[in-house]
Amino acid sequence: MFGFRAMWSPIFFLFTAGILVLYFLAAGPLRSRFKDSVPVTFKQKALFTASILLLYAVKGSPLDLMGHLMFSAHMTQMALLYLLVPPLMIYGVPVWMWRAIIYRPGIKQTVSFLSRPLIALFVFNGVFSLYHIPLVFDAVKTDHILHAAVTIFIFIAAMLMWWPLLNELPEWRELGGIKKIGYIFANGMLLTPACALIIFAETSLYSTYSNPSAWASALELCVPASMLAGLDLTGPEMFNTLPLVEDQQLGGIMMKIIQEFVYGGLLGIIFFKWARKEREKDELEERSRLAPQPVK
Numbered sequence: 510m511f512g513f514r515a516m517w518s519p520i521f522f523l524f525t526a527g528i529l530v531l532y533f534l535a536a537g538p539l540r541s542r543f544k545d546s547v548p549v550t551f552k553q554k555a556l557f558t559a560s561i562l563l564l565y566a567v568k569g570s571p572l573d574l575m576g577h578l579m580f581s582a583h584m585t586q587m588a589l590l591y592l593l594v595p596p597l598m599i600y601g602v603p604v605w606m607w608r609a610i611i612y613r614p615g616i617k618q619t620v621s622f623l624s625r626p627l628i629a630l631f632v633f634n635g636v637f638s639l640y641h642i643p644l645v646f647d648a649v650k651t652d653h654i655l656h657a658a659v660t661i662f663i664f665i666a667a668m669l670m671w672w673p674l675l676n677e678l679p680e681w682r683e684l685g686g687i688k689k690i691g692y693i694f695a696n697g698m699l700l701t702p703a704c705a706l707i708i709f710a711e712t713s714l715y716s717t718y719s720n721p722s723a724w725a726s727a728l729e730l731c732v733p734a735s736m737l738a739g740l741d742l743t744g745p746e747m748f749n750t751l752p753l754v755e756d757q758q759l760g761g762i763m764m765k766i767i768q769e770f771v772y773g774g775l776l777g778i779i780f781f782k783w784a785r786k787e788r789e790k791d792e793l794e795e796r797s798r799l800a801p802q803p804v805k
Contacts, residue, residue: 510740511574515732518569525565532557535606546605557601564594568660577650577727578748580718584707584760588767590660591637591667596775599668599675607678624672626684626692633670634699636663641703643714650717651726670696674775686783693772693779700768707761713753718745 513519536549566572567590575582602610611620623629639645640659649659673684674692684692706714713719717727724745728737749756 511732512736515574515736516571518573518731521569522565525561525569529558529561532561532602535609536603543605543609545608547603549603549606553601553603555601556597560594560597560601563589563597567594574731577731578745579760580715580753580757581751581760581763584764585767587637588764591633591663592768592771595664595668595671596675596771599671604678607676620669620672621681624669624681626673626688629666629670629673630692630695630699633663633666634696636666637700638703641707643716646715647717647723650715650730651723653730656730674779686779686786689779689783690776693776697768697772701765704761704765704768708758708765710757711754713757715757718757719753721745 533554535543536554540546540548567586572582572586576586577583611617623632640649640663649655672681674689676682716723718724721742725737725742728742745753751759
């Protein structure tokens with residue numbers, strides 16, 4: 510119905526493929542040009558490739574079109590784009606490559622400031638919550654430039670939010686094991702009000718998904734106007750089997766479930782890493798205590 514361009518976003522496919530090609534060139538033939546570079550592991554290559562494939566699946570596949578048709582699909586998009594893609598990308602890029610990207614005039618200072626835990630925490634969750642205020646949401650979803658700018662801005666904020674937790678640059682590490690756990694809990698708490706507003710609302714909040722005219726305008730972000738002109742569309746109910754309010758509630762629930770899944774898994778990884786380090790530290794101290802002392 511909507512055509513190949515709307516379903517598979519060939520321009521965005523070329524963009525993501527270009528990023529992947531540049532990554533493998535930097536990790537392979539061009540690696541010797543980077544300072545302190547070491548071979549990129551298979552795990553890092555797999556994680557970065559997974560992040561790019563997921564990025565395309567979220568913003569270039571039919572899921573992106575579905576996000577303009579159903580609010581539940583939109584929230585699933587948001588959860589995957591901001592909670593799964595950044596961690597995979599951060600882990601997939603080796604330390605020396607991150608240094609080549611960040612250690613440039615103006616960029617290092619900006620990243621250093623905006624990735625401070627409290628700032629990164631409140632900027633990401635604040636912008637994400639602000640975006641889902643109905644007045645803001647409807648304006649963003651019906652304007653090409655504004656939609657692209659806000660999506661990119663929130664993605665950068667998400668990368669900066671994840672950075673204090675996951676980056677492996679020794680000079681950038683700011684959070685210890687317990688602090689990381691607290692940081693994750695704080696993230697979950699700050700995102701909860703926006704999800705709760707959506708889940709417990711008794712009326713449809715967004716005209717983009719309830720008003721046929723606004724809905725058609727939002728579709729123009731991914732469907733060519735010439736294609737839309739030839740379609741007989743009556744409104745979002747054509748594609749959604751759920752009532753608008755229930756689809757809206759499902760969207761909030763999907764966001765919260767994916768958030769809890771990602772944060773819960775990360776909490777487990779961080780806790781066991783921290784516990785192992787503490788155990789190794791205690792064993793080292795015990796061996797030092799029991800070691801024979803030199804005779805004076």
